[in-house]
Structures are given as C-alpha cells and as structure tokens.
Amino acid sequence: MSYKLFTTEQAWIEGESLRQLERTAAMPGMVQVAGFPDLHPGKGGPVGAAMLSEGLLYPYLTGSDAGCGMALFNTDLQTDKARPEKWARKLGGLEEPWDGDANDWLVQRGVQAGLFTASLGTIGMGNHFAELLRLHDLQDEGTFNNLGLDQKSIALLVHSGSRGLGQALLRNHTDRFRDGGLDAGTDEAAKYCTDHDQALLWAKANRELIAHRLLEQLGSGYQQSLDLCHNSVTQLAVDGKPCFLHRKGAAPSDQGAVIIPGSRGACSYLVMPTGDQSANLWSVAHGAGRKWSRGECEGRLENRYTAESLRKTKLGSYVVCEDRDLLYEEAPQAYKDIESVVSDMVSFGLIRVVAIYAPMLTYKVRGR
Numbered sequence: 001m002s003y004k005l006f007t008t009e010q011a012w013i014e015g016e017s018l019r020q021l022e023r024t025a026a027m028p029g030m031v032q033v034a035g036f037p038d039l040h041p042g043k044g045g046p047v048g049a050a051m052l053s054e055g056l057l058y059p060y061l062t063g064s065d066a067g068c069g070m071a072l073f074n075t076d077l078q079t080d081k082a083r084p085e086k087w088a089r090k091l092g093g094l095e096e097p098w099d100g101d102a103n104d105w106l107v108q109r110g111v112q113a114g115l116f117t118a119s120l121g122t123i124g125m126g127n128h129f130a131e132l133l134r135l136h137d138l139q140d141e142g143t144f145n146n147l148g149l150d151q152k153s154i155a156l157l158v159h160s161g162s163r164g165l166g167q168a169l170l171r172n173h174t175d176r177f178r179d180g181g182l183d184a185g186t187d188e189a190a191k192y193c194t195d196h197d198q199a200l201l202w203a204k205a206n207r208e209l210i211a212h213r214l215l216e217q218l219g220s221g222y223q224q225s226l227d228l229c230h231n232s233v234t235q236l237a238v239d240g241k242p243c244f245l246h247r248k249g250a251a252p253s254d255q256g257a258v259i260i261p262g263s264r265g266a267c268s269y270l271v272m273p274t275g276d277q278s279a280n281l282w283s284v285a286h287g288a289g290r291k292w293s294r295g296e297c298e299g300r301l302e303n304r305y306t307a308e309s310l311r312k313t314k315l316g317s318y319v320v321c322e323d324r325d326l327l328y329e330e331a332p333q334a335y336k337d338i339e340s341v342v343s344d345m346v347s348f349g350l351i352r353v354v355a356i357y358a359p360m361l362t363y364k365v366r367g368r
Contacts, residue, residue, distance in 0.1 A: 001025050003033035003049075006280055006348045011037050012291055012336050020046040029056035029181065031243065034281045036250060037344040038289025038336060044179060047249035047290075050283035054243050056181035057189050059173040059196075061246040062233050066169055066196050067203025068128075068161030069229035070251070070286070072147075072259045072270070073211050076220040077154040079134045084361040087132070088318040091217055092366040094123055094130070098209060109205040112198060119163040120202075121209035125323070127287075127330060128160045129264065129364050130214050133357035136267055140354040143272055147225040147257055155357060156222065157261060157268060158210050161231065162203040169195050184242040193235065200229055214363065226259065228252055230286035250283040257354060260342060261287050264362045265313035265332030269342050271351040284350055285342075288335040298328040305331070317359040322366055330364065 003025045007013060017039045024045055025033040032052040039048035045061050098105075102117035123130055133155045138144060149155065162169070173182075173192060182189040204227050215222050229252070234245040251258045253273035261268040266288065273284065292300060301310075310327045311319045321327050328334075345351045 001030060001033070003035060004279065005035045006345060006350060007035070007037045007039070008344050008347060010340065011344055013039055014041055016041040017046050021049060024049070024051055024061065027053070027058065029053040031238070032281060034283065036283070036285040037341040038249065038285040038287055040290045042248060045248060048285060049248055050250040050281035051246040052243055052281055053181070053246070054238070054241055055184050057184065057192065057233060057244045058181045058246060059170060059192055059233070060179040061248055062196070062231055063248055064170040065161035065166040065231050067166060067200040067229055068231040069203060069207070069227065070259050070261065071158045071204070071207040071211065071227040072225045073156040073158070073222040074149050074225055075154050075156055075215055075222050077132070077218060078152055079154055080152070082134070082154060082360060084132065084318050087218060088320050088361055091214065091320060091363055094121070094210065094213055094363065095365060095367065098213060105209060106202065106205055109201060111201045111205055115198065115202055116163060116165045120206055121213050122163065123160050123210055123364065124163055125326060125365065129362050130210055131157045131261070131264070131359050131363070132361040133157055133268060134360050135355060136358040137356040140272070140352070143257065143354045144270070148223050149225055154360065156211055156215065157259060158207045159261065160203065160207055160210060162199040163206065165199050165202050169199050184244070196233060200232060203229065226257055228255060228258060245281060247283055249286045251286040252282060253277050253280070253284045253350065254282040258284055258351070260285055260338070262338030263288050263332035263335035264319055264330065264359060265315060265317070266338045268357045268359070269338065269353055270355040270357065271342065272354050273350065274352050275349045277350070280350055284345055288338040288341055290334060291336045292334045294329040297331060297334045298325065301328055301331055301333060313359065315358055317361060319362045319364065320366060321364040326364060
C-alpha cells in the first residue's frame with residue numbers, strides 16, 4: 001500500500017523519513033499510513049506519522065517512550081508581572097527525585113504503586129521541556145475560554161513521557177519479538193496493551209507533577225487545560241475487524257483542542273481540528289519536527305553561536321539548559337519552521353488556529 005503525506009511542496013521532508021514511511025506502509029497488516037509536516041526519521045520508524053494496521057500490533061512503531069505527550073496548564077502567574085530572567089536563575093531541582101509521596105501521586109491517578117517512582121516528576125533529556133508561555137495572538141476567544149485559559153495569565157506547557165517505564169516496555173517486547181508484530185487476541189498483545197496503558201497514565205501523572213514542582217517554586221497554582229499523548233497505540237474496530245492505530249510523534253485530533261509547540265525559540269500554536277479527520281487517521285503534527293539530526297547540530301552551529309548565546313532566544317525568552325551538548329542539539333535552528341508546519345495543516349483543512357503563544361522561559365536541565 002502507499003502512504004499519504006499532508007504536506008505542501010514547500011515542506012522540508014528528508015528522503016530517509018519517506019523511505020521509513022514506505023517501509024512501514026509495506027508491513028504485514030498495514031491498512032493506512034499518514035505523514036505530517038513535522039515528519040522526520042526515527043529509530044527504525046518515522047516520527048510525525050500515524051499508522052493503522054489490521055490484526056497486528058507493532059510496539060516498535062510506538063517506540064520507547066509510550067505516553068510521551070504535551071500538557072497545557074493555566075497558572076496563577078500574570079503576564080504583566082512576569083520575571084522570566086529572575087525565574088530562570090531561581091528554578092531548579094527537576095532532575096532530582098521528588099521528595100513527596102510518589103506512590104500516592106500515582107495511585108490517585110490510576111497507576112500501579114512502585115512504578116519507576118524515582119523518575120516521577122522529572123522532565124528527562126532530548127526534546128523534553130517545561131515552558132512558560134504568554135499569549136501572543138488570540139483568534140478564537142470562545143474556544144480559548146472554554147479550555148479554562150486566561151488571556152492575562154501565563155500558561156505552562158510540559159513535554160515529557162514515561163521515562164524508564166516506556167523504555168522497559170519496548171525492551172520487554174524487542175527481547176522476544178525484535179521489531180515484529182503481535183497478533184490481535186493473543187495473550188502477548190493483551191499484556192502489551194495493559195502495560196502500555198499504564199505507561200500512558202504514568203506519563204500523564206508525570207507531566208502534572210512536573211507542573212506542580214515547577215510552579216510551586218514560583219508560588220503559583222495551576223489548572224490543567226489539556227493533556228494529549230503523541231506516542232501510543234489505540235485499539236479500535238474498523239468494519240468489525242480488530243485494528244490498531246499507532247501514533248509516533250502524532251497528536252490525536254479526535255479529543256478536542258491540540259497544542260503544537262515550536263522550537264524553544266518559536267511560538268506554539270493552540271489549534272482545533274476541523275473536518276472528518278479519517279483521511280489523516282484522526283491525527284495531526286505534534287510539533288515543529290527536527291530538521292537536523294542531533295549529531296550534526298554542534299558542527300553546524302558552534303562557529304556561529306556560543307553556548308551562552310543559545311540561552312536567550314531571538315524572541316527574548318530564556319532557556320535553562322546546563323548541558324552544553326543538549327543546548328546545541330535542541331537549538332531552534334535544528335527544527336523546522338512551526339509556522340510552515342501549521343500552515344500546511346490549515347491548507348489541508350485539518351485544523352484552525354485558536355491562539356498563538358510565545359515562549360518566556362524554557363526549562364530543560366539544571367546542573368549537568
């Protein structure tokens with residue numbers, strides 16, 4: 001079978017990501033594959049894609065961070081009283097285990113006690129972050145208000161996943177089946193789905209605890225507006241047949257509003273899905289998507305930018321990242337243009353923009 005791309009000719013799409021999409025579309029049982037404007041190569045499979053299979057579940061397509069996603073919170077912090085430079089110096093400790101009752105936090109949110117409690121409330125490395133945002137442009141006030149957001153308040157966006165739990169979940173599968181699939185209705189498929197669902201709940205609880213820990217340092221409460229997972233597999237029936245919808249770097253568009261972040265130096269877009277959504281497998285882009293691999297970032301940038309210069313963006317926001325390699329790997333220049341990504345999806349009738357947020361402070365890692 002072929003795949004469908006929801007991108008315009010102007011989109012930056014690497015050849016390897018298209019080859020990965022093609023290989024995925026040719027896998028046994030694959031029914032439909034969709035690629036989005038943030039598409040880029042992943043480990044063994046494409047990132048920025050949704051994939052529907054019949055009768056076969058592929059844990060390898062979901063990857064090692066099942067449950068990774070974005071959560072948006074409204075805070076008590078007011079934009080006109082923001083002190084992002086001061087906060088950048090003050091915030092810390094999100095790399096260390098939480099000193100609260102992790103088991104209680106998990107159990108209250110439907111997660112088994114004792115699961116990777118030392119990692120709970122930590123952001124992790126890679127492209128994960130916690131980011132304070134200010135409203136830059138409001139295009140749909142009604143939808144915005146219905147989400148519990150406030151035009152004068154600072155919002156917090158948290159991007160993180162299931163940490164070591166998701167890695168263990170995939171390893172348990174690959175040790176036995178490598179990149180092979182699991183037949184629907186088997187004990188192995190049922191066990192993976194049960195563990196996968198716990199990983200999703202753990203990741204959601206983790207994002208909320210990150211918000212709690214960060215905002216506690218700033219003396220602010222919070223209200224969660226949305227939480228969407230972009231690495232997952234969903235069981236569903238299509239024409240009475242058991243199917244599995246795999247999302248890898250693809251946000252669900254069948255659960256209401258979606259937050260699509262840019263790079264640390266670009267705006268984030270709050271959007272509402274439009275239209276039928278079945279052609280794009282009820283999914284949209286989950287972010288800007290990488291333009292360069294991590295390995296090539298420092299070589300491209302070190303002669304143009306010092307590490308210190310990357311700690312303040314062209315939008316005037318601050319970046320807390322004391323890992324030099326990560327600063328270069330996650331530099332805004334390494335990512336696609338978020339405006340183009342959003343524009344492509346608008347042109348296909350997949351979304352409409354509700355609001356645009358500008359970054360004020362991005363927290364990645366302290367003390368490395």
